[in-house]
Amino acid sequence: MKLMSSVGVVGVGDMGSEMVAHLVADGHRVWAYDPNPERMKAAEADGAMAASSPADAAHHADVVLSVVMSDDIPAAHSGPDGILAGLRPDAVVVMCSTTTPAVFDAVRGNAASPQNVVDAPIVGGVKYARERSVTFLVGGDPAAVDQAEGVLTSLGSVQRVGSAGAGVKYKLITNAFVMAAEVGLREALDLTDILGGDYETALRLFEVGPMAAVVKRALDESNPRPLRASAQDFDALLSVVDDPARLPISAAGRNRLWAAVEADPGHEPMFVELTRRTTALSEYSQGDRRS
Incomplete structure (x- = not known):
């Protein structure tokens, strides 16, 4: 039996919006954030609760899925409104973006608990997200990956590929x-x-x-x-x-x-x-x- 979690989803565009619907359907309590008001309305219609910022989404969550474009990673994760500012000590942030090792390392280096930052870039596009058939290439501390996997398996399959940064x-x-x-x-x-x-x-x-x-x-x-x-x-x-x-x-x-x-x-x-x-x-x- 899958353990239900409180999940933050930061970025509810083409991919994130599909994820929100599946997470809610599986019984997870979802807090969503996106700067686009129309996307936020759609996420709420799918059963998510509206967060006021990435930090707010992280504050409520056991697992935070960051599903933003690579160029948006610094703003989504850093600063007083970023994910890391709201991340609880017992929570995990999962970076699902396609990015570079340098960008991932910068986020992880700014985290209060670097071991709680997991990289899980996605193989598969919108259709696969809709069908719950994406694959996550996951790297990170084994305990953090265990925590993230309980959420990621609501969305597709998990391939563990090594330590933090290996997924990227x-x-x-x-x-x-x-x-x-x-x-x-x-x-x-x-x-x-x-x-x-x-x-x-x-x-x-x-x-x-x-x-x-x-x-x-x-x-x-x-x-x-x-x-x-x-x-x-x-x-x-x-x-x-x-x-x-x-x-x-x-x-x-x-x-x-x-x-x-x-x-x-x-x-x-x-x-x-x-x-x-x-x-x-x-x-x-x-x-x-x-x-």
């Missing part, structure tokens, strides 16, 4: 592999353009080969993700090496993905558009976002 590192490692395949899909379609082929035939052939899973994920509009977020993940990945040339595939992939993101300054592309001519090389691009 292994997420970057897995991203290097996954994102190389995703950019490879875009490059294969670039070659389709160059050779005068059509996308429908190319994608159909990709789906019957070894890259079928990559194509299926790219085409899945039930799992929305801004393409910019993927480009930023490449930036995070390359920031951990002293010279991007040491990871030449990732460096080239980062450049190609940012070119796709910035192809139309008036349009913010979604990940599915890797399979469309809106992200093609400039001489082949088309404005129709459906093809």
